[in-house]
Amino acid sequence: MLGAVAADNGLGLFLTGLPAPVAIDYAGRAERAGFRSAWFPEITFADSFGPATAAALQTERIGLGTGVVGVWSRSAVTLALQAATLHQLSAGRLLLGLGVQARGYVQG
Numbered sequence: 001m002l003g004a005v006a007a008d009n010g011l012g013l014f015l016t017g018l019p020a021p022v023a024i025d026y027a028g029r030a031e032r033a034g035f036r037s038a039w040f041p042e043i044t045f046a047d048s049f050g051p052a053t054a055a056a057l058q059t060e061r062i063g064l065g066t067g068v069v070g071v072w073s074r075s076a077v078t079l080a081l082q083a084a085t086l087h088q089l090s091a092g093r094l095l096l097g098l099g100v101q102a103r104g105y106v107q108g
Contacts, residue, residue, distance in 0.1 A: 020050060042068065066083075073101065
């Protein structure tokens with residue numbers, strides 16, 4: 001299905017609920033199919049920066065998004081360092097999505 005999409009279509013692919021190796025593979029497939037971006041969510045069983053960084057090293061043009069990284073789950077310095085590293089390793093393709101997270105994650 002990914003191969004049927006025209007190049008430079010402006011669409012992004014949200015890679016949710018997938019094991020990291022599968023999400024990384026799909027990011028490469030999405031790039032070859034012409035998607036503009038691949039988004040790696042941060043949810044209870046997965047980090048966003050790890051798979052996005054691995055995908056950055058295996059792709060050349062697709063935007064790599066964190067969608068959405070919670071600002072309360074790590075310090076501001078750690079978040080900035082992770083974002084800076086991904087930005088550098090992706091040659092500027094980072095699309096940084098930040099949010100306050102779901103109430104259940106941060107309440108109490």
